[in-house]
């Protein structure tokens with residue numbers, strides 16, 4: 145089915161009109177929404193929704209899918225996580241709470257355009273190399289958790305990042321646009337992937353297959369009958385940060401098991417070429433994210449160890 149492109153006017157920003165671009169495929173009612181580009185420096189989700197639209201053009205749709213490929217145009221134009229016009233993180237201001245800033249108006253418009261969808265997919269990428277990763281948010285009711293398990297089974301990711309249940313974890317989630325959309329009646333799943341150019345074809349194919357299965361689960365298309373891998377690990381994240389400035393050189397393979405003290409990679413210090421600072425895993429688990437060879441500043445994210453946790457814990 146062919147996509148229909150439209151633009152929702154959001155604001156007149158000092159003489160420049162700002163719109164939310166929307167792509168609709170399939171008949172009413174709309175059941176699934178897919179959002180990319182809430183953060184303006186994350187291009188992989190834009191590529192993924194392009195491949196999704198192409199894949200849907202060959203299929204009959206029984207219900208509508210709404211795609212917002214560029215949810216935060218000012219941030220995307222600046223290629224920055226958020227726009228310097230107001231320095232607000234669109235992923236962390238709920239539904240904008242009626243605020244006047246452009247980012248808050250965009251958040252409000254985004255919530256409105258996906259209202260009524262059963263499921264909303266919020267796509268992001270990390271700078272670190274990241275396999276297909278679904279987030280399991282905290283403080284879900286047993287019914288909502290059961291639905292989330294079905295979404296995860298359909299997506300078939302490599303990793304499920306299970307949020308902690310502590311008060312800080314719950315508070316962080318409650319401020320998110322995902323939580324705002326949940327309060328408005330949609331289920332939301334946040335999905336992460338690798339940045340360009342490390343978002344490679346096998347990862348792309350797995351992600352497209354997952355989105356098509358989720359489209360089938362929500363009744364938008366027939367079951368695409370793509371085999372499942374079912375090798376997801378359920379983990380909590382332990383983040384590792386760069387101990388100084390320099391070039392990070394990875395050593396440990398991404399995705400494998402890792403023990404406490406294993407060398408994840410070396411930092412070549414900016415001011416002391418010839419030396420190596422070993423960056424070691426802080427705990428036993430799975431190396432679920434890791435930078436490729438990159439320039440890092442002190443405190444930059446270098447890797448994440450996934451600590452085993454039971455599903456739904």
Ligand SMILES: [Zn+2]
Pocket residue numbers: 182183186268269
């Ligand atoms: Zn993001």
